[in-house]
Amino acid sequence: MEIVLNHxxxxxxxxxxxxxxxxxxxxxxxxxxxxxxxxxxxxxxKSTFTNTLIGLRKDYEGTITFDGQDIKNYTPDNWTTIxxxxxSVIYQDLQLFEDLTVAENLLLKNNLTNLFSEKEILEMLExxxxxxxxxxxxxxxxxxxxxxVAIVRSLLQPFEWLIMDEPFSHLDNDNAMLxxxxxxxxxxxxxxGFVLTSLGSSYNYEYDQELKL
Amino acid sequence: MLxxxxxxxxxxxxxxxAIIGAFMGITFLITSIHxxxxxxxxxxxxxxxxxxxxxxxxxxxxxxxxxxTKTDFSLREIEKMKKExxxxxxxxVISNNFDISFETSDPMVPYFRTDVFIQTVDQNFLDVKTDxxxxxxxxxFVPMIMPxxxxxxxxxxxxxxxxxxxxxxxxxEVKFKFKxxxxxxxxxxxxxxxxxxxxxxxxxxxxxxxxxxNDKYSDGSxxxxxxxxxxxxxxxxxxxxxxxxxxGLESKNAQxxxxxxxSVVGTLFFVVFGIxxxxxxxxxxVLIQYMQLLISRNEYEVRTLxxxxxxxxxxxxxxxxxxxxxxxxxxxxxxxxxIIFKYFLDxxxxxxxxxxxxxxxxxxxxxxxxxxxxxxxxxYKTAKKGIFKQF
Numbered sequence: 001m002e003i004v005l006n007h008x009x010x011x012x013x014x015x016x017x018x019x020x021x022x023x024x025x026x027x028x029x030x031x032x033x034x035x036x037x038x039x040x041x042x043x044x045x046k047s048t049f050t051n052t053l054i055g056l057r058k059d060y061e062g063t064i065t066f067d068g069q070d071i072k073n074y075t076p077d078n079w080t081t082i083x084x085x086x087x088s089v090i091y092q093d094l095q096l097f098e099d100l101t102v103a104e105n106l107l108l109k110n111n112l113t114n115l116f117s118e119k120e121i122l123e124m125l126e127x128x129x130x131x132x133x134x135x136x137x138x139x140x141x142x143x144x145x146x147x148x149v150a151i152v153r154s155l156l157q158p159f160e161w162l163i164m165d166e167p168f169s170h171l172d173n174d175n176a177m178l179x180x181x182x183x184x185x186x187x188x189x190x191x192x193g194f195v196l197t198s199l200g201s202s203y204n205y206e207y208d209q210e211l212k213l
Numbered sequence: 214m215l216x217x218x219x220x221x222x223x224x225x226x227x228x229x230x231a232i233i234g235a236f237m238g239i240t241f242l243i244t245s246i247h248x249x250x251x252x253x254x255x256x257x258x259x260x261x262x263x264x265x266x267x268x269x270x271x272x273x274x275x276x277x278x279x280x281x282t283k284t285d286f287s288l289r290e291i292e293k294m295k296k297e298x299x300x301x302x303x304x305x306v307i308s309n310n311f312d313i314s315f316e317t318s319d320p321m322v323p324y325f326r327t328d329v330f331i332q333t334v335d336q337n338f339l340d341v342k343t344d345x346x347x348x349x350x351x352x353x354f355v356p357m358i359m360p361x362x363x364x365x366x367x368x369x370x371x372x373x374x375x376x377x378x379x380x381x382x383x384x385x386e387v388k389f390k391f392k393x394x395x396x397x398x399x400x401x402x403x404x405x406x407x408x409x410x411x412x413x414x415x416x417x418x419x420x421x422x423x424x425x426x427n428d429k430y431s432d433g434s435x436x437x438x439x440x441x442x443x444x445x446x447x448x449x450x451x452x453x454x455x456x457x458x459x460x461g462l463e464s465k466n467a468q469x470x471x472x473x474x475x476s477v478v479g480t481l482f483f484v485v486f487g488i489x490x491x492x493x494x495x496x497x498x499v500l501i502q503y504m505q506l507l508i509s510r511n512e513y514e515v516r517t518l519x520x521x522x523x524x525x526x527x528x529x530x531x532x533x534x535x536x537x538x539x540x541x542x543x544x545x546x547x548x549x550x551x552i553i554f555k556y557f558l559d560x561x562x563x564x565x566x567x568x569x570x571x572x573x574x575x576x577x578x579x580x581x582x583x584x585x586x587x588x589x590x591x592x593y594k595t596a597k598k599g600i601f602k603q604f
Contacts, residue, residue, distance in 0.1 A: 054520070056520070076524075076525050076601070076604050079604075080522060080523070080525070083519075083520065083522035084522035095517045095521065096517075097218060097514060097517065099218075099221065100214075100217075100218060104218075107214065108215070108518075108521075109521050109522070112521075112522050112523065
């Protein structure tokens with residue numbers, strides 16, 4: 001799925017002067033399968049970008065198209081399909097259910113497509129070093145552990161794009177690398193692209209494209 | 214798992230109050246509808262007159278005996294009564310203006326003969342099938358409705374003659390004849406009994422036979438209307454009775470008592486019905502508000518489910534089915550309680566002498582289904598509105 005941002009300016013950012021290379025107000029193409037880094041300092045609109053792309057915000061000028069279709073015309077059913085099988089997201093605030101266990105949080109997502117077995121999900125957690133948290137409530141985990149649960153949850157669906165809003169902000173470099181390895185492998189398996197927003201770090205990964213805000 | 218997520222934080226007390234309210238409302242609603250219908254039906258089919266119909270005549274007083282006041286009804290009086298809002302219909306009871314006698318004509322029954330008084334009333338007042346209630350010259354027999362007192366009298370005669378008494382069904386098979394005559398001519402016509410009445414003291418015949426007799430055998434004197442039939446509107450018997458008292462009219466006591474009883478019991482159930490409607494609406498409203506509260510308490514959960522790819526329809530379905538189940542259980546228990554209530558109430562009515570039909574009315578089932586439908590539609594709309602707000 002090709003994503004085009006045609007002179008997008010979110011309403012809250014319309015009064016701010018944007019740099020010439022900023023994605024705001026320019027024509028940007030996100031080509032299928034590309035691994036993209038969106039680097040910007042805090043408050044520049046990284047979460048606004050994520051939320052706009054996933055249809056949670058509609059307060060912008062310009063057009064965003066998925067394979068040529070303006071997303072402003074999407075119905076709730078269209079968005080459900082997009083969120084189930086085209087775009088997966090790691091939200092900055094993680095969007096986990098704190099009262100549910102790690103297992104329940106992950107199975108709630110996996111139940112939509114039944115893509116993985118419990119064993120396979122546990123293997124993913126193991127790669128991130130939190131397989132022993134399977135039956136623990138998410139609310140009792142540290143932010144770093146919760147972030148790893150959110151990473152695994154985002155991979156439990158088919159997708160063409162993985163949008164990650166500061167996914168490693170609470171992780172040390174080693175754990176961030178483990179997370180990125182898992183993401184990279186899954187994206188390569190699916191021939192999918194990703195957009196990773198970051199406060200500056202590139203996590204020693206070779207990106208196909210770098211965007212600015 | 215979706216249910217566990219969405220229904221884990223509930224204020225059970227509020228839910229319980231709403232459930233109890235809905236249960237009481239539904240139970241009383243179907244109970245009151247059932248008994249409003251049953252009480253109104255009371256009397257139907259037990260006699261040949263409609264359940265709200267009475268035969269009235271003017272009270273015979275000293276002055277009427279002295280011919281100072283009239284005991285017959287003028288057409289103007291009848292028309293005036295028809296205009297009362299609580300009266301369905303008023304019709305004169307037409308009597309014979311010729312000589313007529315009734316006699317047995319069956320080899321199985323000893324000969325018996327008596328002069329009789331026959332009357333005819335409008336077909337609309339009679340609870341008999343129209344195909345049985347007609348006569349024309351040349352027909353095999355004249356259908357007649359006999360006062361039950363007459364059968365008692367006939368049986369007394371049979372007993373005195375050393376013959377076994379006969380039942381209502383059997384007497385319908387016995388052959389009888391009417392003898393009609395005047396000074397110059399006479400004739401006999403076959404008669405068959407098709408029904409019995411407690412409410413009319415004379416033999417009832419079709420209007421066509423009465424006309425035939427009056428035309429052919431009348432002595433020529435003017436025919437007076439001394440009795441009329443009044444059909445009151447459902448549940449308005451108190452007003453009919455008030456009018457009768459005001460106009461100095463009287464009826465058979467049994468008819469008056471039944472009418473009064475029906476009016477009182479019917480009114481009581483109407484009051485219960487009104488309270489039930491309010492209870493059902495109020496509890497329905499509380500349940501719907503409870504759903505709104507539940508959705509707003511789960512705002513984060515609903516929004517997150519939508520963000521991770523859950524279809525809003527699936528979340529709506531979860532809330533909808535939860536409340537459909539709750540209301541289904543409430544309705545089911547309400548219906549069972551109604552059955553138990555009904556068992557005891559029917560017993561009470563029976564003990565009190567009100568022999569009402571014990572079958573469950575379709576309307577009370579209909580009211581239950583309608584209430585359930587209204588509630589599930591409201592639930593669906595509330596759930597839909599609440600979920601799509603989060604999209």
